[in-house]
Amino acid sequence: MPLANxxxxxxxxxxxxxxxxxxxxxxxxxxEAADGRAGLDAALAGTFDLILLDILMPKMDGxxxxxxxxxxxxSLPVIFxxxxxxxxxxxxxxxxxxxxxxxxxxxxxxxxxxVEAVLRRQSVMEGRTLAIAAYNT
Numbered sequence: 001m002p003l004a005n006x007x008x009x010x011x012x013x014x015x016x017x018x019x020x021x022x023x024x025x026x027x028x029x030x031x032e033a034a035d036g037r038a039g040l041d042a043a044l045a046g047t048f049d050l051i052l053l054d055i056l057m058p059k060m061d062g063x064x065x066x067x068x069x070x071x072x073x074x075s076l077p078v079i080f081x082x083x084x085x086x087x088x089x090x091x092x093x094x095x096x097x098x099x100x101x102x103x104x105x106x107x108x109x110x111x112x113x114x115v116e117a118v119l120r121r122q123s124v125m126e127g128r129t130l131a132i133a134a135y136n137t
Contacts, residue, residue, distance in 0.1 A: 002028055003026070003027045003028050004028055004029070004049035004115075005028070005029045005030075005031070005047060005048050005049050005050075006023055006028050006029065006031070006048060006049065006050050006051070006052060006115070007030075007032070007033065007039065007042055007043055007046065007048045007050075007051045007052070008020060008030060008031070008032045008033070008051075008052045009032075009035075009038075009039030009040075009042075009043075009051065009052065009053045009062070009065065010032070010033075010034070010052070010053075010057075010081065011034055011035055011054060011056075011057040011058060012054075013034070015081075015104075016032055016034065018108075019052065019081075019111070020032055022108045022111075022112070023112070023115070026112055028115075031046065031048070035057050035058045035059040035060065036058070036059050036060030036061055036062060036064060036065045037059040037060045038059070039051075039053065039057075039060075039065055040065045040068055040069070043065075043069055044068075044069075044072055044073070048076065049077070049119060049122070050076075050077045050078070050079065050115060050118060050119060051069070051076060051077070051078045051079070052078075052079050052111075052115075053065060053066065053078050053079065053080055053081065053098075054080075054081050054082055055080055055082040055084055055089075055093070056083070056084070062080060062082070063092075063096060066078055066080075066093075066097055066098060067097075069097075070096075070097045074097075075122075077099045077118045077119070077121075077122050078097070078099055079098065079099060079100040079101070079102060079114060079115065079118060080093045080098045080100070080101045080102065081104060081106070081111075082101070082102075082104060083103070083104045084103075085103035085104075090103075099118045099121075100114050100117075102114055
């Protein structure tokens, strides 16, 4: 049984593929979308525990996707993955409702730790237990 069901919404194919592979290897079930519109459609149609969302994407940017997700699924955790690392960008993303904000480039170890932390917080809020695999450095 997977640790959690994740959706990765990232337009860069190489980054998306690397994330999918690393997170599957870490025990997660992972779906993927290559643009914002496809990501929003998948998020609304599916049952996911967490969304990893790029900001700068074709068809619909991550900020628009997040706004729509917050209206339809307000408690669904979202972590932004983006090259936009200025403080004002991070603050804006968090104030719009992102649960975390990871600036590219990032390590798989850091991303995995952030995914685990957000999922732990979410499981506590929902009153359930979540088993998270230990990350070996």
